[in-house]
Amino acid sequence: MTEVSLDRATGAPLPSGATGADARIRLREQLVSLITHLVLVIFAFIAFGAMMWMVLASFKSASEIIAKPPTFLPEAPTLGSYALILREQAFGRFFINSIVVALPSVLLILFSSSIAGFVFAKFDFPAKEVIFTIILSTLMVPPAVTLLPLFRLVSRLGWADTYQALIIPVCVSAFGIFLLRQFMEGLPSELLDAGRIDGASNWWIYRHIVLPLSVSALSALAIFSFLANWDSYLWPLVIIYEEKMRTLPLGLAYLLGWSSRPRYDLFLTGAVITVVPVVVFYSFFQARFVRGVTLTGLKY
């Protein structure tokens, strides 16, 4: 360090040698870090602030929501829109419907994906790769292709307006089978062989060795299939007519046609009811959600 550093403000030479340069580098680093945090806070605020504002708005009166200038905190907090939406629109029932559909769907996906993944990962049989490739290739087919044939099929079965119409057509997942096969191929075969030598059945090995070792892949799959199911809109829209069978996304969308003028108080309150369970769930398992993205590398 031969050059003499000058203090920017005073023009006076800084303490010579490495310490001065160090101090300047440190100052610059601190400044960069400050700007980084500032930008990140803006990012976080745009994501979270909009949602927070929605939650706060659900506690405002209908007139306060459309007031100008808009208020951030509710001036007179009220549960009025919750009472209205639960009374007029059966959102309690929609909530229960969503859960009654999502839980069995997710459990069936976990079961079918893990047992089929086990068979594809750890057994040899004729035409294995052909069957697997055919199953996997259905992932490329957009839901719009099967929409109308499934609508015909499920209607013919007499399942319109039933829970099974929302569960059975989604209870097996090609993606889940793929994910679990990939994962289970990494499990050491010695563990399975040890069970075989002791005379354990394949079912026993699946149940007591393979499943417990696959928890991380299963939890990623559980999260993704739950989110997809909770979010599902197109299929229920097609196959559910009766109001009392609506799931939350469907009930929410039908609010649009409920009155001639947009009722933002109800829209936002309904949206909050729809997202709260997911956000609570997410708050507890955030790391798993985020890790799930990198593990699966695929959209749910």
Add this chain to the structure above:
Amino acid sequence: MAATNLRERRWVRFLNRYGFILAVLVPILLWFSIFSFGPILYALYASLTNTHSLDPSRARFVGLDNYISLLDDRRFLASMRNVVQFVLTKGVLNIVLSLGLALLLERLRRGRNLYLFFIFMPVVISQVAVAMLFLWLYDPRLGLINYLLSLVEIPPQSFIRSTAQAIYSVAIADVWKTYGYAAVIFLAGLLDIPQDYYEAAKVDGATRLQTLWRVTLPLLKNPLVLVMVLIVIDGVQHFTMVQVMTGGGPADSTLMPSILVYNYGLGANNYRMGYACAISFLMFAVILVVTVLQLRLFRSLYD
């Protein structure tokens, strides 16, 4: 007697070997036949007929007529134009934002998870709920965005109510919901890059920008390709948010192919199942091409 015994023994051996496999695969394949392969093949067949959605018994084979009529269908052409605009807008914004975000997050030593917690949250919430939120934000008279614009003296915009702005408005709403997902993929890719590379660049006297262009981005090729492909596949199929926010309007300016499949197939006075299935198969073709290109690209990247 001996023959039956032998046959029985063979049967037992067969069951021992394949019994479990069959017990698992037969129901699984049965499900796929009924709810996946069957409907796909039926849709392909229907796309070559004039099948009515509610009464398929009168179907007549029409060959490629449906596909040919699509070329003259102004609504279909509009949906193609819209979906290209949607994917491009979404793609550019999504990648710029998520990559920028990932680069910032990578620099952090502490607090990364706290920021991720907030930024990833829109990814997990329901699309219909996001659509509701943005309907409100975009309201020309009552919405927050026009209020904020008025603070900096920008005249109110009509957003989803204007044919010129609607497609960009819905794309932006979609980006708000989805870019956190791409950011996580990019961040994982960035954290995989060995520190040695950066140190080598530093020793060579590379500036920050040079390091980004010459070191970071080339090493991020795989995540970049993955994200782009996901954006295209997702965008081509998009239905929910646009259907809820605009229903394809105003004047078909946000009409998407999926919405058209729904409208032609099940909309009142339409029920043109064959025609709708033809559209869905064209979407399938696009996705197929993109996927094959992706595989090619990945292969060439690994070589």
